[in-house]
Amino acid sequence: MKNLADIMKQAQQLQGRMESMQTELEAAEVEGRAGGGLVAIVMSGKGAVKRVSIDPALMKADEREILEDLLVAAAADARHKAEALAAEKMKSVAGGLPIPPGFGL
Numbered sequence: 001m002k003n004l005a006d007i008m009k010q011a012q013q014l015q016g017r018m019e020s021m022q023t024e025l026e027a028a029e030v031e032g033r034a035g036g037g038l039v040a041i042v043m044s045g046k047g048a049v050k051r052v053s054i055d056p057a058l059m060k061a062d063e064r065e066i067l068e069d070l071l072v073a074a075a076a077d078a079r080h081k082a083e084a085l086a087a088e089k090m091k092s093v094a095g096g097l098p099i100p101p102g103f104g105l
Contacts, residue, residue, distance in 0.1 A: 032078025039070040
C-alpha cells in the first residue's frame with residue numbers, strides 16, 4: 001500500500017503544479033506580429049486576446065482585406081507562441097512524467 005500512497009502524493013503534487021501553471025499562463029502575455037510589425041496582437045498564455053495594435057498606415061478603406069489578413073496572421077502567430085509557452089510549462093510541471101496525448105490544459 002505504500003506505493004499507492006506515494007502515487008497519490010505525487011498526483012496531488014502534480015495537481016498543485018498544474019494549478020500554478022494555469023495561473024501563470026493566464027497572466028503571461030505573448031505577442032504575434034504580421035506585416036513586418038504593422039499589426040500586432042497580444043494574447044494571454046491561454047489564448048485570450050488582450051490587445052490589438054494596427055499601424056495607422058493600414059487604415060485605408062481600399063486596404064481593408066490586407067488588414068483583415070494581417071489580423072488573422074498575427075492572431076495565428078500569437079496563438080502558436082501561446083501554445084509553445086503552454087507546452088514548455090507543461091513539460092516543466094510534469095517533471096518527466098508521461099502525459100497522455102490530448103491532455104488538456
